[in-house]
Amino acid sequence: MDRGKFLNQSKIDRILLLRREKYSIAKIAKLVNRSRKVVSDLLKTPTQYGKKKSRGRPRIITNREKRAILRIASNFNGTAR
Numbered sequence: 001m002d003r004g005k006f007l008n009q010s011k012i013d014r015i016l017l018l019r020r021e022k023y024s025i026a027k028i029a030k031l032v033n034r035s036r037k038v039v040s041d042l043l044k045t046p047t048q049y050g051k052k053k054s055r056g057r058p059r060i061i062t063n064r065e066k067r068a069i070l071r072i073a074s075n076f077n078g079t080a081r
Contacts, residue, residue, distance in 0.1 A: 004038070007038065007042065014031075014032060015042055016046065018031065025040050
């Protein structure tokens with residue numbers, strides 16, 4: 001499923017203003033024509049909205065270590081036995 005576009009700064013400001021004026025999340029979502037989920041996510045952590053989260057497990061070896069392992073393996077003259 002495709003992701004929608006991020007909120008622009010004017011919509012973010014409007015959502016924050018409406019929330020300060022005690023509007024419900026559902027009412028704000030209807031006024032700015034966005035889903036309740038988008039509004040809720042923005043209000044949970046406004047400073048983190050739109051920033052990428054790290055995905056997946058972090059690598060154990062660095063790129064430098066990986067190159068060293070490949071260099072040693074490519075120069076190896078023995079057999080697998």
